Amino acid sequence: MGKIFFRLVLGGIAGKILGLLREVLLAALFGAGRVVAANRIALTATLIPINFFTADALTAGFLPLYVQYRQERPAMARTLYRAVHLLLAVFSLLLTVALIFGRDLWVGLLGPGLDSHTADIAAAMLGIAALGVPFYVLYNLNTLVGLANDDVRLINLRPSCQSVGLIVATVIAWRTGHVSVLAWGFTVPYIVLWGWGAYWIRRQGYLHGGNDTGSHRLDRAATKVALGMFWRRLRPLLLIPVILQGSIAAERAVGSLLGVEVVAATEYARFVVDSCMALLAAPLGLAGLASFARMKADEVGAGLRRLIPPVILVAVPLALILSLNSRGIVTLLYARGQFDERAVDVSSVLLLGFALGIWAHVLGYTFVKVLNARGANFQVAIVMALSFGIPIAVNLLLYKQWGAFTIGAASSIGGVLMFLISARWLSVLGYSTRLLAIALPGAAVAAVAGYLLAGAGLLRLVASCVAILLIWTGYVTAVPSLRRTFLSFVLKKPGRSTDEPQPDGLVATKSATGEQ
Known part of the structure; x- marks a missing residue:
């Protein structure tokens, strides 16, 4: 699976560079x-x-x-x-x-x-x-x-x-x-x-x-x-497409009720988040479909425990950077030509909402694809029904109070639900939450530093991002359990399915097939 994942990532980079050029050009020529x-x-x-x-x-x-x-x-x-x-x-x-x-x-x-x-x-x-x-x-x-x-x-x-x-x-x-x-x-x-x-x-x-x-x-x-x-x-x-496409339709309808600039700005903000998802979640999910479908039942748990730690260690600082610097990122990418101050305001609020749950979306998407690969489609139907159905209600009930932020926040809520429910069915919820708990202090310190440095201008954007990455990297390096877990993934040869060393305090949970 590792080789497929990295080939998908490398292939996606070229597409995302062109995609960025496409969105920047569209924003400059037609605005929002x-x-x-x-x-x-x-x-x-x-x-x-x-x-x-x-x-x-x-x-x-x-x-x-x-x-x-x-x-x-x-x-x-x-x-x-x-x-x-x-x-x-x-x-x-x-x-x-x-x-x-x-x-x-x-x-x-x-x-x-x-x-x-x-x-x-x-x-x-x-x-x-x-x-x-x-x-x-x-x-x-x-x-x-x-x-x-x-x-x-x-x-x-x-x-x-x-x-x-x-x-x-x-x-x-x-x-x-x-x-x-x-x-x-x-x-x-x-x-x-x-x-x-x-x-x-x-x-x-x-x-x-x-x-x-x-x-x-x-x-x-x-x-x-x-x-x-x-x-x-x-x-x-069969229930999944009804809920999923209904969620997208509700998002578009709510955007149109909030104004045409919200409809346009939603995709400008989503592009930033989706680019990160495409470089992490989609390759992991697609590689997982092919690889986990070929794994024996007793290999799935070990494969997941190799997969989760590096995803968390990459996705958490990414969520911090995007959410704390949403306005600076939108300004840097789009604020030129027809993309006026109103478009910057709306897009940055939307990006903040989307970014808050990107870590959960990456993990949840991957877990759902593993469930698909193992033939657990009934469980997938329940996961998707809840993780897209509840955001529909959030969008329809709260858009008058929260405005454009509702669309991004609803998406993040859906990502958290997808992560929690799918991880529970794969018997890795305890493992994942304990790893997140170990990572939380470092994330909190990095968030404070990033927030204090964030502001208008390219210099403050760079300073905030660098501070988050340095503090996070230092924390991961200083905590033996995180350092060993990350290195075990980097150094492990693709395709091996033996159990990995677990972070301190993390006990390997029941095999992913145990509840299917």
Whole structure:
């Protein structure tokens, strides 16, 4: 798993650099006004129904089963791929038609606070983005085929290609005045990615193997068995997309009620947090899906105990830096061109809310993917229902009192719930909380120093960040349990599953499979 994780991280860095350029350019040329708000609504309107039907079907239903079949029955793996590919192709074409003809209604539901002009722009953008749905869905399927073969190149290619497309579209929209061109920045890259992905997995021979001499009847029988197993894994997860996509829809609706600048600023703030998540949580989760699916039951606990300490030791200071310096970071990244003082105010408040729970999001996301890999999809359904359902209530009930901060705070609350519940089911909650308790004094001292040094200007931003990192590093180095735990992860060869030395006072908990 370690090799896959580091390849995903390195591949994600290039994409995030381009993504930063994309967001900075968008902020400078269009600010946080109606054009950006319409674009955010249109892309959300495109992705919600896609993810509603396919996200968990692919990562939790298809990938673990495909990995299992590749190891035991390669011909069944190929049969599963073909069956799921056909289902997704039909579904995505129907969804494209539905989005195009129902775009005005769908935009109205997601953006009840938008004025008519902004809603019209969003509907026009949605009609263009909908054309990319089939290519987006089928490319995602091909990336998982690559991942099952320990090939992360297709996954790493996505953010860079998408960012380049959006950058080009942003420049064209600004130069021509045709703002709907922004939506082509989503559609065109996924057409290119789909074509390359289909070519790549065939060139690499990932779909070869097994016995091709069976009759058509046997193929139909194998397809029925493969889809039956796929459905069995997917069935417990049917509630998840309802809650997850409902949470995103509620966030967009609340943002539109608070003002178009909140809709636009939400993604500027979220980009900063999501970039960190993409470099930590997503690689850990995706690597965990492939690696933990192959582990024996008695190896899972040791694998988790190797994974948790370095994540905590990286994510905690990251949360401190982002939350204590939210205004300085937003100013440094975006405050130029059309991005005015009001946009800075709103974005920094949102970033503060998102950053408070980033440590929990990183751990929780990873734990959920491990549960997926172990086939514990019923537990995953409960985790996701609570960690996204409760933030929906927070957003809807408190937005009038907390304003824009509500959206970020609700996300952090969801992250903490995801961490607590998934860690409990994996039998590592006690281990994780004791490690957090050992780290707390160092985090508190670093937070005080970072807060006192934070302020306007690049110099104070750098001083605050450096102080947090120096104090935190000194504390980790000075506390033997933290130092040994971190070094054990760094020095351990990837793939070993023997138990790691535990931090002082931390007793290895029951194996992760003990409660499944």
